[in-house]
Amino acid sequence: MIIGNVSDCRAKVELFYGKTAENPNFFFPLQLNTEHVTQLLADISHYFPITDPTWIFFVVLCIILFAPMLLNRLHIPHIIGMVLAGILVGEYGLGLLRRDASFQIFGEVGLYYIMFTAGLGMDIGGLKRNLSRGLTFGAATVVIPGVAGYVVGHFVLHYPPAASLLLACILASHTLVAFPIVTRYGLMRHISVTISVGATMLAVLGSLLVLAGISGTFTGSGDAVFWVWLAVKCILFCLFMFFALPPIIRGFFHNVADNVFQYIFVLIIVFFSAAFSKLCGLEGIFGAFLAGLVLNRYIPPASPLMHRIDFVGNALFIPYFLIGVGMLINVSLLFEGWHTLWVVLVILVAATASKGLAAWICRRFFRWDKASGWMMFGLSNGHAAGALAMVMVGTALYVAPGQPLMSDEVMNAIVMLILFSCIISSFATEHAAKELALHAETGTQQTQDEEKIMIALHNPSTVSSLVALALIGAHKRGMPLVAVNVVLDNAESEKARAQGLRMLDKAVSMAAAVDIKMETQSRWAVNVTSGLIHAMKEFRATEIIIGLHQRQHLSDIYYGRVAQTLIAGIDRQISVLRCTVPFNTLRRIHVLVPSKAQFEVGFQRWIDRIARIAGQLDGRITFYAHPKTLDGITRVMQERHDDRTYNGVVFTDWSNLVSIASHVASDHLVAVVAARRGTLSYKQRLDTLPDLLERYFSSRSLLVIYPDQYGSAEVHPSSFSAALSPSAPHE
Numbered sequence: 001m002i003i004g005n006v007s008d009c010r011a012k013v014e015l016f017y018g019k020t021a022e023n024p025n026f027f028f029p030l031q032l033n034t035e036h037v038t039q040l041l042a043d044i045s046h047y048f049p050i051t052d053p054t055w056i057f058f059v060v061l062c063i064i065l066f067a068p069m070l071l072n073r074l075h076i077p078h079i080i081g082m083v084l085a086g087i088l089v090g091e092y093g094l095g096l097l098r099r100d101a102s103f104q105i106f107g108e109v110g111l112y113y114i115m116f117t118a119g120l121g122m123d124i125g126g127l128k129r130n131l132s133r134g135l136t137f138g139a140a141t142v143v144i145p146g147v148a149g150y151v152v153g154h155f156v157l158h159y160p161p162a163a164s165l166l167l168a169c170i171l172a173s174h175t176l177v178a179f180p181i182v183t184r185y186g187l188m189r190h191i192s193v194t195i196s197v198g199a200t201m202l203a204v205l206g207s208l209l210v211l212a213g214i215s216g217t218f219t220g221s222g223d224a225v226f227w228v229w230l231a232v233k234c235i236l237f238c239l240f241m242f243f244a245l246p247p248i249i250r251g252f253f254h255n256v257a258d259n260v261f262q263y264i265f266v267l268i269i270v271f272f273s274a275a276f277s278k279l280c281g282l283e284g285i286f287g288a289f290l291a292g293l294v295l296n297r298y299i300p301p302a303s304p305l306m307h308r309i310d311f312v313g314n315a316l317f318i319p320y321f322l323i324g325v326g327m328l329i330n331v332s333l334l335f336e337g338w339h340t341l342w343v344v345l346v347i348l349v350a351a352t353a354s355k356g357l358a359a360w361i362c363r364r365f366f367r368w369d370k371a372s373g374w375m376m377f378g379l380s381n382g383h384a385a386g387a388l389a390m391v392m393v394g395t396a397l398y399v400a401p402g403q404p405l406m407s408d409e410v411m412n413a414i415v416m417l418i419l420f421s422c423i424i425s426s427f428a429t430e431h432a433a434k435e436l437a438l439h440a441e442t443g444t445q446q447t448q449d450e451e452k453i454m455i456a457l458h459n460p461s462t463v464s465s466l467v468a469l470a471l472i473g474a475h476k477r478g479m480p481l482v483a484v485n486v487v488l489d490n491a492e493s494e495k496a497r498a499q500g501l502r503m504l505d506k507a508v509s510m511a512a513a514v515d516i517k518m519e520t521q522s523r524w525a526v527n528v529t530s531g532l533i534h535a536m537k538e539f540r541a542t543e544i545i546i547g548l549h550q551r552q553h554l555s556d557i558y559y560g561r562v563a564q565t566l567i568a569g570i571d572r573q574i575s576v577l578r579c580t581v582p583f584n585t586l587r588r589i590h591v592l593v594p595s596k597a598q599f600e601v602g603f604q605r606w607i608d609r610i611a612r613i614a615g616q617l618d619g620r621i622t623f624y625a626h627p628k629t630l631d632g633i634t635r636v637m638q639e640r641h642d643d644r645t646y647n648g649v650v651f652t653d654w655s656n657l658v659s660i661a662s663h664v665a666s667d668h669l670v671a672v673v674a675a676r677r678g679t680l681s682y683k684q685r686l687d688t689l690p691d692l693l694e695r696y697f698s699s700r701s702l703l704v705i706y707p708d709q710y711g712s713a714e715v716h717p718s719s720f721s722a723a724l725s726p727s728a729p730h731e
Contacts, residue, residue, distance in 0.1 A: 049091065049098040059089065059097060064319045077181060077426035082319050083419065086326020103324040110321025111384065112288040113313040114179050116270050118197045119292020120299060120309070121188030124618055125645045127198055134195045137362045138202030141380045144361075145354035146172035152350045157343060163405050166214055166394045170387045170414060171351045173207035175285075176200055177325075177382030177422050178429035180318055182375075183310060185433040188301065189615075192372035192436070196379040201289055204386070208283055211390055218397040218405070233280040241273065241290045249298055250667070253585050257464070259513075263308050266295060285386070300584050300616035302471045304513030322422075325384050329419045333412040343409055344416045351417055352424060355381045371435035378429030383421040387414050454482040454541035456532055457503045462547040465579035467510045469703075470545055472583065472616040473575075473609045474516075481518045482539045483507040486531035489524050497522060529565045536570060543605075544570065548578035548702060567676060567706060573602055574706040575609070581667055581701060586617055590664055591671045593625035594681040595652070598632030602708025604640075607633060609705070610671060611641040619669075624651035624660060654685055654692070661696035671703040679709065 050056055063085040068078030089096040097103075127134055149171035153164030182193050216226055252265055270291045277287025299306050334341055356377050363373030391414045394406030453470045457463055470481055485500030487493050504520040511518035519539065525531030536544055567574060591610055597603055614621045621644065623633050630648040637646060651660070664670055672693070675682040693702065 048095050050096060051098075053102070056097060056102065060320065060323065063089070063323060064315070077178075077430040079178060079180060079322060079426045080423050082322035083326040083329075083422050086323040087329050087331060087419075088326075089323075090327030090329075092327075092330040092332065097327070099324060099327040103320065103327065106317060106320035107324035108284070108321075110313075110317040110319070110324075111175070111386075112270060112274050112284055113317045114176050114321070115285040115289040116292040117183060117188075117309065117313060118176050118179050118200070119289040120296055120306070121183065121301065122197050122293065122296060123189035123191070123194045123615075124293065124296055125620075126189065126191055126194045129645070130191060130195060133362075133366055134198040135202070136365070137195050137358070137376065138199035140358040140362050141174070141199050141355060142172045142203045142206050144358045145351060148350045148354035152346050156346055159410075160399065160405075162214060162217070162399070163394065163410075165210065166390065166406065167347070167410070169207040169210045169214075170383075170390045171347075171354065173203050173383075173386060173390070174200060174355070174380050174421075175382050175384040175386050176379055177322075177384050178378050178425045180314055181426065181429045181433055182379070183314070185437045187375075187433055187436055190372075190375070190436055192368065192375040192432075193379065196376050199376075199380060201286070203380070204283065204286060207390070208286075211393060212281065215393060215397065218399075230281050234282065237276060237280045237282075237287075238290070240276075241287075241294055245269070245294055249295065250585055253298055253582055257582070259304065259308070262305055263312075266299070266305070266309065269295060283386070297587055297618040298584055300472050302474065302514055302616055303468070303584055304510055305584075307514045321384075325418060325422065328388060329415050330412070331419075333416060336412070340409055340412060343413045347413045348417055348420050351383070351421065352381060369439075371432045371439070374428050374432035375436065378425050378427075378432055381421055381428065382425035383414075383418050387418060451543070452480045452482065452539065452541045454484060454536055454539060454544045455507065456544060456546040457483055457485045457500065457507060458528075459547060460499065460503055460506075462577075462579070463503050463506050464510070465583050466545055466547060466577060467507050468583040469575070469577055469579075469613070471511065471514060471516065473613050479516075481511055481516060482535075482541055483518055483520045484532065484535045484539075485520075485522045486525050486528045486535075487522060488528065489526060493524070529569065532566060533569045536572065541572065543573040543575060543609075545575045545577060548576050548704070571709045573605055573609075573708050576704040576706075578702045580699060584617070585667055586669045586701060587619045588665070588668045589614055589617075589619055589621045589671055590660060590668060591621060591623045591673065592651070592654075592657075592660070593623060593629055593633070593673045594654075594675050594683060594686065595626035595629055597625070597673055597675070597681040597707070598629050599680045600675075600707050600709075603632065604636055606673060606705045606707050607636045608640065611637065611644050611646075613669075614644055614646070615641075621646035622663075623648045626650070626652055654683070654689065657692050657696045664697065664700055666700070669701045669703060670697050671705065674704050674706050676706065676709060 050059065063082070067081035067085045071078050071081035087093050091098055146168040149168035150164045153159040153167040154161060159167065176197065179197075182188060182190075187193055212230070216223075249269065253262065256262060256265070270288050273287035273291035273294075274284035275287070277290070278284050299309070334344065359373050359377035359380060363370070363376060366372075388411075391406055391411050395404045395408070395411060397405040399405055451474070453474065455466050455470050457466065467483070474481070483504050485504055487497045487500055500522050504522060508518050508520060521535060521539075523531050523535060525534075532544065532546075535541075589610060610621060613619075623630060623646065625633065625648065627650055630650065634648065637644060660670075670693075672689070673681075674689075675686060
């Protein structure tokens with residue numbers, strides 16, 4: 001109980017302030033009685049540390065809410081606020097809370113969550129293209145701090161070789177404490193972040209192996225059999241993660257669309273991987289990181305599921321971890337004596353300077369800007385509970401009876417290292433993130449005109465895929481989106497309107513799940529085409545996304561007149577989608593491009609759209625086009641999307657699609673860049689394209705794009721437009 005008898009408390013407070021019958025002044029400070037103050041404080045101290053779960057959770061939530069708000073006003077990264085709050089309320093501070101099992105459990109979950117989101121947000125394609133850089137920085141951020149740790153341990157602090165080597169492990173490893181800052185600025189896929197995350201896993205893995213070697217030497221288990229068995233377990237673990245687990249994940253996402261079930265499934269994968277990693281003799285953070293890598297291609301950054309993962313982690317698990325880290329820190333250790341202060345100073349300077357030197361050398365070697373160097377330093381400089389766990393291993397190993405490998409003095413120094421490294425890491429990462437985000441925003445404004453995507457909704461079964469295409473293909477977070485449902489003015493209009501409103505509500509909820517505000521409109525019209533055209537003009541939309549109708553054949557012209565009017569009446573980009581599998585499970589895009597498409601006005605826009613979709617899905621792009629068209633595509637990709645993985649295949653015979661069909665799997669997307677009659681890229685043989693697509697790709701996901709056409713001359717759509725139905729195409 002936190003609050004006792006109300007009358008007793010009131011009597012004590014009145015006595016504290018000197019209220020008597022002769023002196024009714026309740027708040028008269030001159031009558032303060034020190035004995036009463038002491039007694040009151042003693043009575044209050046009985047209620048702390050708080051043990052009631054409700055009050056513990058209340059205090060933690062208050063810290064999570066108010067600490068960032070206060071620190072933001074002081075222009076201090078909110079991560080530091082969580083750590084400082086943990087110091088304040090912990091048993092080494094005011095003693096309000098004890099670091100009990102709840103903080104240990106949620107703290108470990110928070111650490112796993114950080115490593116998981118780091119792997120989940122990593123640009124795997126970028127890491128593959130920059131593998132040599134990742135290995136270089138990984139080696140530098142391990143070797144340089146490791147050497148520095150051994151030198152200061154053995155030659156400055158005069159520790160034995162084994163203790164110095166363990167200190168080198170602690171300094172070489174690091175924790176991505178500041179990664180939530182990267183997530184907040186949306187820089188998870190920046191190359192400097194990708195390289196830093198990859199280097200983190202190399203550092204952690206290397207340090208764990210050396211730690212295992214040291215522990216085995218003292219316990220007598222570090223023989224050849226131990227290392228062979230450890231290698232076998234690690235190989236089996238990695239094989240399971242990268243080959244056995246993906247089919248399970250893909251099958252689950254194909255068959256389960258419920259958002260709650262998907263999130264729970266993701267958590268199961270994370271913690272199963274962490275537990276499996278521990279069974280193999282590694283740390284759980286290694287398994288959590290691998291789980292993020294495996295799930296990376298199935299959870300696009302702009303998807304509602306990714307937003308839920310970030311939201312829960314940033315709102316609860318990660319703050320719990322940071323508060324728990326703060327509760328480990330005893331600031332009074334700095335004042336125990338000059339020698340303790342000297343050890344803290346030596347280790348802190350060695351750790352910070354060595355990590356900074358590694359980042360500076362690699363930044364200069366890679367010829368990157370200063371902000372990228374600061375980002376590498378900020379992410380690789382943080383230390384947390386992992387460092388404390390390593391030093392505790394050292395205190396449990398004895399070089400002689402009663403003489404541990406590492407003394408309590410070293411443990412106190414590591415605790416102080418955790419505090420100051422968290423502060424330094426947070427400031428460095430915050431500074432770098434602001435610079436990189438500002439540079440990225442400037443670049444986006446210089447290369448992109450204002451886009452606004454409109455989604456035409458008609459069939460409830462295709463709402464999710466159409467909205468997903470709009471969210472994933474958007475060129476920046478928060479780009480305006482519009483959803484429109486056109487209701488024909490006939491006898492069935494009321495029923496159709498009610499269904500349309502339900503579809504619009506679903507679209508709004510999907511957009512809201514990723515913090516995007518969507519405008520909606522349910523409008524009456526005498527025909528669907530005029531309603532869509534007028535809506536595009538009213539909203540000034542730059543692109544419309546509609547669904548491919550579900551008739552027996554793509555060449556069916558039942559709605560042909562409506563489609564012809566739509567394409568002739570809209571001079572902006574039209575995207576027509578049929579998705580046979582959940583959009584987030586697509587892993588490759590095959591793009592068929594007509595010759596001379598590079599001369600069309602909308603050439604760059606549709607390439608941007610395809611490249612952004614591939615980037616969100618972490619998929620590879622294969623362009624099939626004429627050699628000269630491929631040259632134009634390569635030029636745009638190198639100028640605007642040099643971080644995407646793609647290749648080009650010479651293709652000129654549009655009557656023979658069988659060679660392409662043999663390379664298209666069920667989780668691939670076939671994108672066809674169509675051409676209107678009268679445009680430079682139109683060819684008469686494209687008239688047979690609907691039959692060919694029906695023959696070879698009837699069971700595959702399909703995206704048909706009509707590029708921008710700004711001319712005022714009259715245009716007539718190809719016969720392929722007969723396959724589109726804006727009254728049912730949104731199907």
